[in-house]
Amino acid sequence: MDLRSIWKDNEAAAGSYYRQLSDEVMALARRRSRSVLDKVKRIILIEFVAGLVITVAAAIGAWNYTSQPVFFLLVIAVALVAGCYPYYWLWRRMRHIHEKPVLEALDEQIVVLQSYISHVLWLVGALLPLGYISGFFIGAVEGGAPWPGVLLSWKMWAIAAPLGVGICWLIVFFTKKYMNATIGRQITELGRIKLELEHEVQ
Amino acid sequence: MEQQFKELIDRHNGILYKIARSYAPEQEDMRDLYQEMLVQVWRALPDFRGESQASTWLYRIALNTALSYQQKQRRQQTVLRGDEHFPAVIDDGIGAAQARQQRIDLLYRCISRLEKDERAIILLYLDEKSYEDMATILGISVNLVGVKIHRIKKKLQQLLLENEEWVNVWQEE
Numbered sequence: 001m002d003l004r005s006i007w008k009d010n011e012a013a014a015g016s017y018y019r020q021l022s023d024e025v026m027a028l029a030r031r032r033s034r035s036v037l038d039k040v041k042r043i044i045l046i047e048f049v050a051g052l053v054i055t056v057a058a059a060i061g062a063w064n065y066t067s068q069p070v071f072f073l074l075v076i077a078v079a080l081v082a083g084c085y086p087y088y089w090l091w092r093r094m095r096h097i098h099e100k101p102v103l104e105a106l107d108e109q110i111v112v113l114q115s116y117i118s119h120v121l122w123l124v125g126a127l128l129p130l131g132y133i134s135g136f137f138i139g140a141v142e143g144g145a146p147w148p149g150v151l152l153s154w155k156m157w158a159i160a161a162p163l164g165v166g167i168c169w170l171i172v173f174f175t176k177k178y179m180n181a182t183i184g185r186q187i188t189e190l191g192r193i194k195l196e197l198e199h200e201v202q
Numbered sequence: 203m204e205q206q207f208k209e210l211i212d213r214h215n216g217i218l219y220k221i222a223r224s225y226a227p228e229q230e231d232m233r234d235l236y237q238e239m240l241v242q243v244w245r246a247l248p249d250f251r252g253e254s255q256a257s258t259w260l261y262r263i264a265l266n267t268a269l270s271y272q273q274k275q276r277r278q279q280t281v282l283r284g285d286e287h288f289p290a291v292i293d294d295g296i297g298a299a300q301a302r303q304q305r306i307d308l309l310y311r312c313i314s315r316l317e318k319d320e321r322a323i324i325l326l327y328l329d330e331k332s333y334e335d336m337a338t339i340l341g342i343s344v345n346l347v348g349v350k351i352h353r354i355k356k357k358l359q360q361l362l363l364e365n366e367e368w369v370n371v372w373q374e375e
Contacts, residue, residue, distance in 0.1 A: 003358065006309055007328040009302045014219035018211075021236075025211060026204060028237045029244035035270060096249065098242045098266040099259065101341025102322060105266045186272065193269055197319040198342060200349050 036186055037109060040116050041094055047123075048087045055080050086119060106194040113187050117179045124175050128168045136160045207247055211240070214260050220329070221261075224321050225268035227314045239267045254338070261331075261339045265322050312361040320354045327351050 021028065032038075055076055062072030090112060097108050140156060141147045150156055211218070222236040242263050250259060313321055326336045333351075337344045 003309070003355070004328055004330060006302075006305050010220060010306050011216055013303075013306065014216035017219050018215035022212075025208065025240065029207065029240040031237060031241060033238060033241045033245075034234070035238060035242075035267065036272065037270065096246070098263045099246050099249070100266070101262065101339060102265050102269065103341035105262070105341075106269065109270060186270070190270065193317075193319050196317060197322075197340065198346075200346060200353070 036183060037094060037097065037112065040112070040183075041091070044087055044090055044116075048084070051083055052080075055083070086115075090115060090119070103194065103197055106190050106197070110187055110190050110194065113183050113190075117176075117183055117187075120179060121172060121176055125168065125172050128171055129164050132164045132167060133160055136164070203247060207244055210247070210256060210260070211243070214257055217257065217260050217329070218264055220325055221264045221268050223310055224313045224325055225271060225318070227310065235268060235271050238271065239264050242267050255335075258335060258339055261326065265325075265339065269318055269322065308362065308365060312358055312365065315361055316354065316358065320350075320357070323347070323350050324354050324358055327355070 059073055059076045062076060063069045093108055093112050093115075097105055097112070099105075100108065137145075137150060137156070137160070140150050145153075145156070218236055218239050222232045222239060226232040226235040243260065246259075246263055250256075313324060316324060322340065323336065326339060331339070333344045333347045336347045336351075340347070
């Protein structure tokens with residue numbers, strides 16, 4: 001059974017399919033990608049731009065309202081550089097990923113997607129407590145608690161901390177579940193393909 | 203750039219078609235995957251320096267896109283029944299042409315039953331790529347390519363022979 005000779009008959013079908021699309025090839029090529037990697041890339045870009053805007057706003061605020069703007073600007077600059085690094089790292093790894101040999105590309109995709117999950121969990125785990133604690137104390141001050149003395153009140157911390165930990169744990173837990181059910185599933189699939197490709201089935 | 207892209211796809215559209223059809227047997231999925239491949243090729247083109255052959259470069263992009271392509275859940279169960287939706291090559295009315303078309307459809311059906319990594323290897327084999335080229339595209343050793351091809355070919359032939367339709371078409375000619 002010569003499979004290659006049968007396969008050659010396929011060229012006509014390929015040509016016929018292409019001719020149906022040939023007028024819209026450029027339009028199709030310019031459409032937005034729907035791959036998970038490109039979605040991750042877009043989210044990262046949005047996060048990065050949002051982070052940049054917040055940092056610049058904080059820098060302007062520090063410049064206007066503090067007596068030590070240089071110190072605050074320095075803190076913001078360090079935060080900016082530290083914040084940029086993970087984005088740069090992910091961005092760099094994602095570039096040219098599809099042009100690499102298949103095994104290497106699979107490996108890179110797994111690393112990128114795993115890093116992205118860790119990044120999201122870290123972001124949720126770090127930002128939520130910050131947001132929650134800030135909201136809690138802002139509420140307390142609005143309700144008449146003295147500022148900044150309220151920050152030193154152990155009673156307030158005794159209420160805020162366990163609640164904060166509980167809420168954050170729940171949100172991180174469900175985020176992790178969600179990420180594993182979506183991107184995690186793809187990582188497992190890519191890992192399986194990679195394993196089968198680099199080893200011969202016995 | 204647009205001209206270069208069109209010329210490249212004109213010349214190598216078969217690569218995209220075969221890979222897309224093997225990884226997404228349903229017509230709608232196949233169109234999505236084909237489009238995704240075009241998107242990735244178009245984006246990567248400015249960085250293509252011609253260090254490798256255009257076809258090798260295209261195979262890498264197409265296979266990497268196909269391997270990470272997620273089919274829509276609702277269609278996965280009917281994955282093996284998609285061939286009837288594909289436009290057949292214009293039939294010249296001769297039985298032999300019909301038989302050839304049927305054989306191709308069945309071959310795709312059986313290829314789609316292979317594991318994803320096996321599909322990549324058998325597609326390169328069927329396209330008469332050398333072991334060295336296959337190793338370059340896949341990023342594995344030439345020896346491993348040889349061992350794998352031997353096993354996958356046997357598996358594919360077994361799948362074909364188990365298919366009654368295949369045996370009938372084969373005998374008809």
